[in-house]
Amino acid sequence: MLSDLQREALLAELGGLRKFCISLTGNVADGDDLLQATIERVLEKGMPADAHVAKWAYRVCKNAWIDEIRARDVRQKYPQLVSSEEHNSPSAEQSADGLQELAAVSAALDEIPPEQRLALTLVAIDGKTYAEAASILDVPVGTIMSRIARARRHLVEHCGLRNAD
Amino acid sequence: MNLTEQDYELLSRYLDQELPASIAKQLEQRLAVESPLAEALADLRSLQVRMQNAYKDIGDQAIPARISALLRPQAETALILPFPRRRAKAWSFALAASLVVAASATLVTQWRLDSALPGAVPGADTQLATVLESSPSSATDWLALDDGRNVRPLLSFRGVDGNWCREYLIADTDGNWHGVACRGNQGWANRALTATQPAGSSDEYRPAGAMAADEVADFIDRNAADIPLDASQEASVIAGKWQ
Numbered sequence: 001m002l003s004d005l006q007r008e009a010l011l012a013e014l015g016g017l018r019k020f021c022i023s024l025t026g027n028v029a030d031g032d033d034l035l036q037a038t039i040e041r042v043l044e045k046g047m048p049a050d051a052h053v054a055k056w057a058y059r060v061c062k063n064a065w066i067d068e069i070r071a072r073d074v075r076q077k078y079p080q081l082v083s084s085e086e087h088n089s090p091s092a093e094q095s096a097d098g099l100q101e102l103a104a105v106s107a108a109l110d111e112i113p114p115e116q117r118l119a120l121t122l123v124a125i126d127g128k129t130y131a132e133a134a135s136i137l138d139v140p141v142g143t144i145m146s147r148i149a150r151a152r153r154h155l156v157e158h159c160g161l162r163n164a165d
Numbered sequence: 166m167n168l169t170e171q172d173y174e175l176l177s178r179y180l181d182q183e184l185p186a187s188i189a190k191q192l193e194q195r196l197a198v199e200s201p202l203a204e205a206l207a208d209l210r211s212l213q214v215r216m217q218n219a220y221k222d223i224g225d226q227a228i229p230a231r232i233s234a235l236l237r238p239q240a241e242t243a244l245i246l247p248f249p250r251r252r253a254k255a256w257s258f259a260l261a262a263s264l265v266v267a268a269s270a271t272l273v274t275q276w277r278l279d280s281a282l283p284g285a286v287p288g289a290d291t292q293l294a295t296v297l298e299s300s301p302s303s304a305t306d307w308l309a310l311d312d313g314r315n316v317r318p319l320l321s322f323r324g325v326d327g328n329w330c331r332e333y334l335i336a337d338t339d340g341n342w343h344g345v346a347c348r349g350n351q352g353w354a355n356r357a358l359t360a361t362q363p364a365g366s367s368d369e370y371r372p373a374g375a376m377a378a379d380e381v382a383d384f385i386d387r388n389a390a391d392i393p394l395d396a397s398q399e400a401s402v403i404a405g406k407w408q
Binding site: 010011023035045050130135138140146 | 176181213226228304305320361
């Protein structure tokens with residue numbers, strides 16, 4: 001159960017947390033689903049009284065996203081379990097240029113390991129410091145440095161993300 | 166000239182303004198004379214701009230009402246039923262969890278705390294046990310072990326069997342671990358343990374980071390008799406040697 005102060009703090013973090021969710025999932029609808037799952041988990045499990053609310057919420061979000069990756073893998077193995085609603089292609093959902101660009105960048109991010117994507121997203125998109133990202137992902141700062149560097153190198157060398165042309 | 170991993174890490178840290186000034190200055194001197202290095206930095210800058218532009222409008226958009234409503238003060242939300250998510254099936258991971266049990270069980274056997282402190286058995290992880298025995302939980306701080314691992318106790322709780330248990334994280338060069346150990350008569354023993362980062366090269370695409378991520382949470386759900394201890398309660402229990 002969250003205290004009122006924790007609820008207020010979490011409410012103040014929703015904008016940044018939503019951006020994080022969307023940058024992980026690659027589209028707004030899935031990002032909002034991830035955000036809702038995150039908030040529901042935080043409310044259900046609670047958090048220690050001395051926890052940093054934002055970092056705690058980002059951690060819960062990270063775990064929820066990893067669970068979704070796992071579930072996605074299962075859905076690919078067992079397509080009969082997937083509802084027709086889930087076959088909406090990004091192009092059908094996202095026709096505006098900005099959303100197409102979002103989909104293109106997201107598709108490239110899909111090509112890097114989840115640990116690298118989490119670190120890169122927190123720093124490059126959400127503007128977190130390495131220390132903040134390390135705290136959220138529960139790894140040493142040196143791990144964040146190497147994950148981000150490897151992610152960027154892969155995106156530049158293999159995913160054609162040097163420029164928007 | 167091929168750039169090394171270290172070169173890319175330097176460029177990446179430079180881009181993020183995470184390099185100490187002295188090292189940044191050395192890098193700038195290299196950039197002035199090493200064109201491959203300068204070209205790589207330009208590529209990384211373009212990548213950065215493109216990523217930021219792709220997501221720049223997201224932060225300005227309104228939070229969906231169904232989500233912000235969840236966080237209203239309890240008195241207001243008590244009678245509000247949660248909204249169904251857009252894709253309820255997409256978030257069901259019960260089947261997935263059942264499929265990773267075998268994989269995670271293998272990991273448990275690869276790295277074990279066994280019974281440790283007091284009367285440690287041969288091969289027991291006494292360094293970790295010492296931390297669990299005597300260090301408070303933290304949301305932020307890592308404790309360095311002599312063997313190079315970093316440990317963070319996360320929570321302490323009473324199990325349904327009456328024993329005290331602690332959730333913890335370990336960051337090691339071979340990977341990261343998330344576990345729960347409980348203290349019985351023979352000392353601390355692992356009850357749940359999962360890898361949270363694949364060992365080996367992270368250049369390989371292995372969504373193993375997703376593997377068994379909820380096994381620890383499931384264990385706690387099944388075995389916690391009460392909510393976790395707060396800081397003062399935990400300090401008291403540690404001082405009393407978990408009796």
